Amino acid sequence: MNEDYLDPKYAEGMPKMADSSVALDFLLTIKTGIRYYAVALTETASSTLRETLFKQLDAAIDLYEETVQLLLEKGWLYPHDLGKQIELDLKSADMALAIAEMELFPRDTDRLGTFATPFK
Numbered sequence: 871m872n873e874d875y876l877d878p879k880y881a882e883g884m885p886k887m888a889d890s891s892v893a894l895d896f897l898l899t900i901k902t903g904i905r906y907y908a909v910a911l912t913e914t915a916s917s918t919l920r921e922t923l924f925k926q927l928d929a930a931i932d933l934y935e936e937t938v939q940l941l942l943e944k945g946w947l948y949p950h951d952l953g954k955q956i957e958l959d960l961k962s963a964d965m966a967l968a969i970a971e972m973e974l975f976p977r978d979t980d981r982l983g984t985f986a987t988p989f990k
């Protein structure tokens with residue numbers, strides 16, 4: 871019998887794993903934005919636009935710092951301990967592989983009363 875991953879009983883621990891994944895992805899997105907702001911600053915000739923971009927770059931750097939602090943507090947990032955970071959990265963990779971192997975969309979999609987269904 872296959873496990874139905876839409877059933878909440880099989881989703882134990884997923885929210886925490888999803889949170890760390892989303893937070894790390896958000897951190898990478900912020901870093902990309904910072905890069906783009908820096909490039910845009912060097913490419914613009916308008917002093918008004920340059921001032922606006924600088925303010926946005928400054929805000930993005932502040933957001934980056936806040937996000938890094940959250941990741942450190944939660945134990946989702948170890949920038950000063952390479953061994954722990956590698957261990958965490960390997961665990962994340964294993965989890966991604968495990969999720970990829972799951973049959974997330976079973977052939978039988980009958981929820982067996984989990985969700986309300988109209989009368990036939």
